[in-house]
Amino acid sequence: MFNRLFAIVLLIVFCAAGAPERAIAQRVAPPPKALLSKQATTRPPGSGPLDPSPIPAFWTCVGNCGTDGADGVVTLSPAGNSAYEWVSTSGGAGGAGILPSGSLGSETNGSTLRTPVFSGTMGTNLSFFFNYVTSDGAGYADYAWAELYNSDNIPVALLFTARTETSGSIIPGLGMPAPLATLVPASVPIHPGGPSYPELGSYSGYCWDAGCGYTGWVRASYVIPATGNYYLKVGVVNWLDTLYDSALAVDGVTLGGVPITLLSGSLDVEYGTDTAKSSWLALTSASDSQGKPLNMKDAATQLGFDHFNWLQIITTDLQLQACAANPALGGCSSDFTMNGKVPAIPTADPPAGGYAYELCPAAETAVDGCQSAFPAQDYWAVYFDEYFAPVSASSNYYKASPGAPEYLQEFRAGNTLKLMGAINQSPATALGFSFSDAPNTSFVVPGTATTKESIVFVDALVGVKGSCNLLVSSNCSFQIIPGTTFTWTSTDGIVSPQLSPGGPGTSAVVSAALQGKASTGVKKQLNHFPVGPVDLTGAELASSLISVDQFLSMAGLTPDSLAAMGGSVATFSASLIPSQAAALAAVNAGTTLVSPGQLATTTSGLAYSRVSQTFNGTLTLKNVGKTAITGPLQVLFNGLPATVTLANGTGSLAGTPYLTAPVSSLAPGQSLTVAVQFKNSASTAINFEASIYSGSIH
Amino acid sequence: MCNTQSPWIVAILLGLASWACAAPVTYDVHVNTASTVGTVGSIDFNFNPGPLNSQSASVEILAFSSDGSPAGSSSLTGSVSGTLPATLTFDNSTPFNDYFDDFTFGSVLSFKVSLSGAALNAPDGTSDSGSSFAFSMFSDAAGTIPALTNDTINGFAFIVDVNLDGSTTVSNYSAQATVVAEQAGGGVSNVPEPSSLILTSATLFLMGALRGLRRARRRLPELPLGRLEPF
Numbered sequence: 036m037f038n039r040l041f042a043i044v045l046l047i048v049f050c051a052a053g054a055p056e057r058a059i060a061q062r063v064a065p066p067p068k069a070l071l072s073k074q075a076t077t078r079p080p081g082s083g084p085l086d087p088s089p090i091p092a093f094w095t096c097v098g099n100c101g102t103d104g105a106d107g108v109v110t111l112s113p114a115g116n117s118a119y120e121w122v123s124t125s126g127g128a129g130g131a132g133i134l135p136s137g138s139l140g141s142e143t144n145g146s147t148l149r150t151p152v153f154s155g156t157m158g159t160n161l162s163f164f165f166n167y168v169t170s171d172g173a174g175y176a177d178y179a180w181a182e183l184y185n186s187d188n189i190p191v192a193l194l195f196t197a198r199t200e201t202s203g204s205i206i207p208g209l210g211m212p213a214p215l216a217t218l219v220p221a222s223v224p225i226h227p228g229g230p231s232y233p234e235l236g237s238y239s240g241y242c243w244d245a246g247c248g249y250t251g252w253v254r255a256s257y258v259i260p261a262t263g264n265y266y267l268k269v270g271v272v273n274w275l276d277t278l279y280d281s282a283l284a285v286d287g288v289t290l291g292g293v294p295i296t297l298l299s300g301s302l303d304v305e306y307g308t309d310t311a312k313s314s315w316l317a318l319t320s321a322s323d324s325q326g327k328p329l330n331m332k333d334a335a336t337q338l339g340f341d342h343f344n345w346l347q348i349i350t351t352d353l354q355l356q357a358c359a360a361n362p363a364l365g366g367c368s369s370d371f372t373m374n375g376k377v378p379a380i381p382t383a384d385p386p387a388g389g390y391a392y393e394l395c396p397a398a399e400t401a402v403d404g405c406q407s408a409f410p411a412q413d414y415w416a417v418y419f420d421e422y423f424a425p426v427s428a429s430s431n432y433y434k435a436s437p438g439a440p441e442y443l444q445e446f447r448a449g450n451t452l453k454l455m456g457a458i459n460q461s462p463a464t465a466l467g468f469s470f471s472d473a474p475n476t477s478f479v480v481p482g483t484a485t486t487k488e489s490i491v492f493v494d495a496l497v498g499v500k501g502s503c504n505l506l507v508s509s510n511c512s513f514q515i516i517p518g519t520t521f522t523w524t525s526t527d528g529i530v531s532p533q534l535s536p537g538g539p540g541t542s543a544v545v546s547a548a549l550q551g552k553a554s555t556g557v558k559k560q561l562n563h564f565p566v567g568p569v570d571l572t573g574a575e576l577a578s579s580l581i582s583v584d585q586f587l588s589m590a591g592l593t594p595d596s597l598a599a600m601g602g603s604v605a606t607f608s609a610s611l612i613p614s615q616a617a618a619l620a621a622v623n624a625g626t627t628l629v630s631p632g633q634l635a636t637t638t639s640g641l642a643y644s645r646v647s648q649t650f651n652g653t654l655t656l657k658n659v660g661k662t663a664i665t666g667p668l669q670v671l672f673n674g675l676p677a678t679v680t681l682a683n684g685t686g687s688l689a690g691t692p693y694l695t696a697p698v699s700s701l702a703p704g705q706s707l708t709v710a711v712q713f714k715n716s717a718s719t720a721i722n723f724e725a726s727i728y729s730g731s732i733h
Numbered sequence: 734m735c736n737t738q739s740p741w742i743v744a745i746l747l748g749l750a751s752w753a754c755a756a757p758v759t760y761d762v763h764v765n766t767a768s769t770v771g772t773v774g775s776i777d778f779n780f781n782p783g784p785l786n787s788q789s790a791s792v793e794i795l796a797f798s799s800d801g802s803p804a805g806s807s808s809l810t811g812s813v814s815g816t817l818p819a820t821l822t823f824d825n826s827t828p829f830n831d832y833f834d835d836f837t838f839g840s841v842l843s844f845k846v847s848l849s850g851a852a853l854n855a856p857d858g859t860s861d862s863g864s865s866f867a868f869s870m871f872s873d874a875a876g877t878i879p880a881l882t883n884d885t886i887n888g889f890a891f892i893v894d895v896n897l898d899g900s901t902t903v904s905n906y907s908a909q910a911t912v913v914a915e916q917a918g919g920g921v922s923n924v925p926e927p928s929s930l931i932l933t934s935a936t937l938f939l940m941g942a943l944r945g946l947r948r949a950r951r952r953l954p955e956l957p958l959g960r961l962e963p964f
Contacts, residue, residue: 424861545758638783639894644887645777645832645876651887652783652865718810718826721784722867 042409053687083563090120090148095339096606098146099126103284107231107239109250112164114287114603118166122146123134123282124177124273125236132272133151135182135190145272148285151337152186152266155259155290159164162256163288167197167205169281170228170238171274172246175199177281178208180270181216183257186264186336192216194267197223199274200244206253216255223250234282243279252286256628259290264336267496280717302609304496304519307452307568309531315523315530316568319343319496319609320450320466326677328450332462335495338516340464340498340608344417344442346515346602347469348523348590349385354478355380364481373409380592383416383600384492395432402487405432413506417513418470418494419445423502433434437504451612453567470494477528488608493581493589495520498605505525518609520586521579532571532579572618572726573628580611580619614673618726624688626669626728633660634671634701636725641713649682650713650721654715656696668707669728685712686732695732755795758847758901759915760840760893762868766801769830769838773804776842777869779831780813780823783862787825790850790864790895792820792833800839801928805874807834824850825864835874840880842870845915846893848901856899866893870907882907 045457074124082391090100098509100122106109112119117599124132124145154160161183171177183191191277192259194216204222229242230249234331242248259265269447271283321334335342349355358367358377370377373388389412395405411433413422424436424444433441446465462468465704466499474726482547496519524531571579581589583604587597597603611619612647618628635657671693672681696709715719780792797818807816811830815821823830851857852864869888872880879888884906891905891912901910 112767278792405795429753636785636861638785638862639896640783640787640825640863641781642887642889642892643781643829644867645833645869645871645887646879646888647886649887650781651889711784715829719827723784 037198040471043706045443053384064660067301068097075512083676090606094151094607094617095149096146097120097148098131099123100146100148100606101234102361103234106233108226109166109168109232109284110252110287112252112284113168113254114164114289117284118283118732119286121234121282121284122179122271123234123236123280124271124277125234125238125282126279127271127273128282129275130241132192132270134178134180134196134211135184135268136193137212139178141275143273143275143277145270147270149268149339150266150288152333154293155263155265157259157262159259159291160256160263161259161267161288161290162254162292163254164254164286165195165197165269166250166252167271167281168232168235168249168284169225169279170229170247171243171279171281172236172348173201173244174313175243175279175352176209176274176280177210177272178274178308179281179283179536180208180211180214181255181267181268181269181285181646182267185655186266186333190259191260195253197250197283200225205246205626206250216257219254219256225249226251232282232308234284234702235280238278238280241279241412247279247494248446252284264333266337289501297472301516302338302607304613305452306521306576308571309473310567310569312529313490313647314471315525316343316452317470317494317496317519317521317540318447318450318455318467318613319519321469326433326504326721331446331465331468335462336576338498338605339500341500341503342442342498342512343500344419344421344497344513345414345469345471346492346497346513346594347418347472348381349378349384349490350381350493350589350591351489352380353483353486353490354488355382357480357482363483367482369701378463382416382591385412387414387416389433393431393433394623395426395430399426399432403427403432404434405430405643411520413440413503415511415513416602417497418472418500419444420595421511422506430516436701439459440504442499452570452660455568468496470496472525473530474525475528478527489521489524491524491589493520495586496584496609497602501601513582514602514605515586515597515602515610516605516609517583517607517627518611520583521730522579522581522589523579532575536725543635561636570615572615575730576615576619577622586723601643610687611724613689613691614671614726616689617671617673617693620688621671621693621726621728621732624732625733627669629664629727629729630660631726633662633664634727635659636727638711641721647682647712648714650709650715652711653708654694654711654725655706656700656701656727658703661703663703664701665702665729667729668694668696668701669732670694670696670709670726671726672723675713675723676717676719676721678715678719679721680714682712682714735923739813744944747756750807751865756854757847759795759845759847760903760914761913762844762846762910763841763913764881764890764907764910765840765933766838766842766870766910767840768930769870769872769880770801770840771959772838772872773874774836774838774878774880775834775871775874777831777833777871778821778823778867779829780825780864780866781829782825782864783863786860787862787864788850788852788857789825790848790852791822792822792866793823793845793926794846795845795847795850797821797844799842800835801842802839803834804837805835807832809833823850833876836870838870838880848910853899853901856897863897864895866895867891869894881909884919918950 102118104118127144127146129144133142166178176199192215193213193463196208196211197206200209206223225248227248229240231240259308267284302321304319321329325328341447355377369392371391372386378386388410393411400407405426413420418562420444421440422434424435424441426432437509444459446460446462447467447469480486495515497513499513501510501512502508637655640654642650684692685695698707803817803856811827811831813823813830870880872878882890890907894902905912
C-alpha cells in the first residue's frame with residue numbers, strides 16, 4: 036500500500052515538475068503485455084521464479100532462490116562449476132533480504148539463501164564468487180550482500196555489499212556498512228544496460244534508469260577468525276518499491292581452496308508401531324555426507340532451525356465431535372479448553388492452552404508446581420510443549436519449564452526405532468528425535484450405544500526457531516518438513532493407517548442418552564515408547580504416508596492459516612529410511628510383504644574369488660509357516676554397507692538391491708536356495724537384513 | 734521330551750557328544766598339478782563367515798606338501814597366521830581371512846584341511862549364517878587366471894561349507910583334485926560325510942526319543958470319539 040501511495044505521490048511531483056510522462060507511467064505500471072509475452076516464449080525451462088530449479092539439499096531459501104547455468108548476462112562463474120545459485124527480488128518475500136545489521140530505511144521485498152553449516156578452521160580462507168544484476172536505477176537503490184554467521188546464528192562478518200547506483204563503483208554499496216572481505220576486483224562499475232536475465236522475472240531485459248546492468252563475477256575472500264561451525268547467507272532486496280527487480284548469483288564457496296565440506300547428508304524419518312499396535316511411533320535422524328549419524332542439534336542448525344518438534348492435527352475425533360454437539364455428555368468436560376468448549380475439529384493436538392484434564396488439583400500444585408489453571412500447555416501448535424514440561428514421566432500435569440521444556444525429553448540416543456536408546460538426551464549428543472502417541476480409544480463414544488472412540492491424526496516433523504520457550508512471543512515459528520507427513524488412526528485401542536473412524540460402515544450417532552462415558556487424559560501420551568517397536572512395512576506404510584498438500588488439506592490449513600500459526604513449509608525434503616523406502620517401492624511395484632515369521636532366511640559363508648573379486652555364497656529361504664507362499668519371491672537386501680554391492684542382483688527398489696528367487700510356490704517346510712554374490716571394495720563386514728516380498732515386480 | 738526311563742541312553746549320548754566336541758573334521762586334499770609343472774602361478778586359501786550371524790569356527794591347513802614351491806612372499810589378510818609349508822591357521826572372527834601366495838607348480842600338491850570349533854561340534858541352533866573355506870589355484874602370480882578347475886568364473890578349486898547343523902559340505906570344481914574326508918581314527922572316506930559323530934549321536938537320540946514317545950502314547954487314555962487331542 037505504501038509503495039503505491041509513494042508512487043502516486045511521485046507521479047504527482049514528477050508531473051508537476053514536467054517530468055516525461057512515459058517514464059513515470061513505466062515506473063508505476065505493470066510490465067507491458069509484450070514483455071510478459073516475451074518472458075513466456077524465451078524463458079528457459081526450469082529457471083526463474085515461475086519454475087525454479089531446486090537449490091542444493093539443505094540450503095535454505097526465503098523468498099525466491101534457485102540454481103541456474105549460464106543464462107542471459109550471467110555466465111558460469113570462474114569457479115568452473117556447471118551451475119550456480121541465485122536469489123532474486125522477483126517473487127521475493129516482504130521484509131526478506133534486509134541487511135543483517137538492520138534496515139537502511141526503504142527496503143521492501145527480497146530473498147535470502149543460506150548454506151548448510153560447515154566447519155571452518157581459524158586462518159583458513161573462505162572464498163566465493165558473486166554477480167549482482169539489477170534492472171533498477173536512478174535512486175531506486177536495490178542492494179545485495181553476504182554475511183558469515185556462526186552456527187549459533189550470530190553474524191560474524193559482513194563480506195560484501197553491492198548496490199544499484201547511477202554511476203561509479205557499485206561494490207561496496209553506497210551508504211552501507213563497510214564489508215570485510217577482500218574483493219577482486221576491488222572496485223566494480225556496472226556493465227550498463229537492461230540485463231537479460233530470466234531470474235529477474237518480467238523485468239529481464241528492461242532498465243528503469245541509469246544504474247541498471249550487472250557487475251560480472253567478483254571474487255570475495257575472507258579469513259576465518261576462529262575455528263568453529265559457520266554458514267554463509269546472501270540476500271538481495273528491493274528499495275522504495277517492488278518494481279524493477281534485482282538478483283544475485285553466487286558460486287564456488289570454498290574453504291582453503293576446497294569446496295566446503297558440509298556436515299549434512301540426509302534427514303531421515305522412520306515409522307513404526309509397538310507389537311500390540313496400541314501406539315504410533317516415528318523417529319527422525321540425520322547423517323552426514325559420509326553416512327555417519329549426525330546429532331540433532333547440528334542437523335537442526337544446518338537446516339536453519341533451533342530444534343525439531345512434531346505437529347499433530349486431529350482431523351477426526353468421534354468423542355470431540357459428540358461433545359461439540361452436546362457438551363453436557365458425560366466426560367466431555369475433561370476435554371474442554373480455555374474457552375470452555377471442546378476444540379473444533381480439525382484442531383492442533385494439544386490445542387492452545389491444553390485440555391481441562393491437564394489441569395492438576397490445587398493440592399498437587401502446592402507440591403510440584405503443576406498448572407491448576409489454564410494454560411496447561413503452551414499456545415504453539417506443535418505437539419511437544421515448548422514452554423511447559425510434565426511434572427513426572429507418567430503424569431498428565433504440566434509445570435512451567437522454559438529452560439527445559441517438554442520437547443527436550445524426546446531426543447534419544449539411538450537413530451533407529453529398534454535401537455532408539457535412552458530419552459532425555461541433549462540435542463547435541465542425541466541421534467534421534469522421537470514421536471509417540473498412544474491415545475486411549477477403548478471406550479464408547481459419549482451419546483452412543485456402541486460406537487467406539489476413533490481419532491484420525493495427521494502429523495509432520497517440523498523445524499522450530501525463534502523464542503518459542505515463551506508463552507507469548509512474536510518470533511516463534513516452525514516449518515513443516517516435506518517427506519515427514521503421515522496420517523494414522525486409533526480406533527478402539529488399535530492404531531492403524533487404514534481403520535476408518537468408528538469402524539467400517541459406522542459412525543457416531545449422537546443421542547441425548549448418556550450411554551457412553553468419555554475417557555480422560557487420552558490425547559497425549561508422551562512416554563509410551565515400547566521396548567520392541569516394529570517398523571511399518573508394506574501396505575501399512577503406503578497407507579500412512581501423505582504429501583504436504585494432503586496434510587494441509589486434511590488439517591484444514593491454507594498457507595495463510597498455517598502462517599497465522601507461525602508455520603510454513605520448508606524448501607527441502609526428508610527421506611524415508613532406506614529400508615522403508617524400499618518397502619514402499621516394493622508395495623508400489625505390486626508385491627506383498629511375506630511375514631518374517633513365515634520365512635526363515637539363512638546363508639552359507641562367503642567364499643572370496645580373486646578372479647571375479649566377489650564374495651560368493653548361497654541364501655536359503657525356508658517356509659516355516661503353515662501355508663504356501665506364492666512366488667516369485669523378491670529378496671530385498673536392506674542395510675548393505677556403502678562399500679558393498681549385490682553383484683548378482685535383479686535390480687533395486689528405492690536404492691535397495693533385490694534378487695528375484697524364481698519359484699512358483701513355496702510349500703510349508705519347503706526350502707529354496709539361491710546364489711548370492713557381493714562386491715566388497717573395502718573388505719568390510721558384509722551384512723544386511725533381508726525382507727521378502729511375494730509376487731512379481733511390475 | 735527325553736525318555737527319562739532310559740538314562741543309560743542319555744549317558745551314552747552325552748558321552749558321544751563330548752567326544753564329538755573334541756574331534757575336528759579333516760579332509761585330505763590331493764591335486765594332480767602335472768599339467769602346470771613349472772608354471773609360476775599362485776594359490777589362495779580363504780575362510781570367511783556369512784553375512785548374518787556365524788558361529789565361531791577355525792581351519793588349519795596341515796601337512797602341506799608339493800614338489801613345487803612357494804615362489805614369493807605370502808599375503809595374509811584378516812584372522813590368519815602361518816606360512817606355507819608350515820601350518821596355516823584361520824578363524825572366522827573377521828569378515829575376510831585370506832592367505833595368498835605365489836607358487837611354482839610341481840606335479841603334485843597335497844594338504845589337509847582341518848575344521849573345528851563350536852560351529853561344527855556344538856551348533857547353537859540360533860545362528861543363521863554358516864562359514865566357507867575356499868581353495869583356488871591360478872596360472873598367474875596376480876591370481877586372476879584360474880587353473881586346474883572347471884569354475885572359470887570364480888576360479889574355485891573346491892569349497893567346504895560349514896553348515897548350520899554342524900555338518901560340512903564339499904563342492905569340488907576341479908577334476909585334478911580329490912577332497913576326501915578322514916574317518917575317525919585316521920582313515921579316509923571316499924564320500925565326504927557330514928560330521929558323522931554328530932549324525933550318529935542325533936540318530937541314537939531320535940531312536941530313543943521315538944521309543945519313549947511310543948511308550949507315552951500307549952499310556953494316553955482313550956479320547957471320546959470326535960474329540961481332538963489338545964495341542
